[in-house]
Amino acid sequence: MLLLLATIEDEVDRSKLETIYNEYASTMYFRAFSILQNKADAEDAVQESFIKIYKNLDKISDAISSRTKSLVIIIAERTAIDFYRKRKKLAETELDENIPVFGYEGVYKGENRVIAEILKLSPKCREVLLLTCLHGYTFAQAGNLLDISEEAAKKASQRGKKKLELLCRERGII
């Protein structure tokens, strides 16, 4: 049973979380389902993702924005991968390397070769790089959002940059 005694608000005045839910829940489900391939698990992952979003609402300035969409996709992806890992009881490193559906590398058909290499990075490295280098989150904040430690976020960032450089050199991009 859940009991909640609360003040009444204007029903039109949707909360930030509700706006994000209305706008991005299906998007998050799409990403979670692409990893978990199971409706019930994907819904559970989306719910868990929203709990993380709820805990980090102060880090979201605009409920509807490309930055927020990016963030919720990342959180849904990370949560789904964690679910998958728990389900299979496998180490994440194995999963990152062996399960192509976690990434986007097969989907990208553009000509920008650096993007193609970014999409080949492990999900965790890509997620941390996007959150810290692109969206300006600190390692601690990225760690909170991804449910990993600050140290793990730092390492993922370093590993991601190194791997990306290596891939780019191998392809003669840089």
Add this chain to the structure above:
Amino acid sequence: MIDEALLIQSLAEADEFIRSVTPPDKNYSHSFSVAFRLRMRRLIEKDKHPVFYQVKKVAAAIILAVLVCGAVLLGTNETVRASVWGWVKSIYEGAFCYRGFSNTDLDISEYSIADILPEGYEEYSSIRTADMVDESYVNSEGFLLTFFAKNPHDDNNLYVYPDEGDVTEKVDIGIYTADLYINSNDCTATIVWQDNKGVLFCLSGHMEKEQIKEMAIKIIKK
């Protein structure tokens, strides 16, 4: 190391690509299950309302409802209802919502179940103001017993979210009729009633039907 400017530029484009393919169809919309929507509604309500009353999750099921004193009159006549203190029940997104109407400055801070506790319970938390009492007790097995009393106010809602396995019935407790919610899966019970001054009472814990009724009657007698 890869050039920072090139990295950021490429990340921005990769990010844009990811957003564009998640999902690939702009009109994609998933139809979520009822259970999912209910769980999300709980979370959204928790965020939406700056809660001054703590959220409690008693170890399992049950639900609650409320008896509105003079329910027929209050429920059918807006004018009469506005002139009386009390709570009105409605259903909102799968939850029972009890909305307080009118205000009262009645001091209810003296209400307590401290002296009628079942054996083995000790105080866990206690919040006491002139218009609200919120007490929790816990026993050695970790079972919570919670009690609250609340004056009606125009800006107050009580939300009650049902769980699976809840069974509801109306019971008489002294001069009042209460709604009793029992979950046999985990032996929890919740009872809710309103007294003739418009004060809403809710008692919930790990106990049998007769035991919780007995406690409610003791509260009324006090």
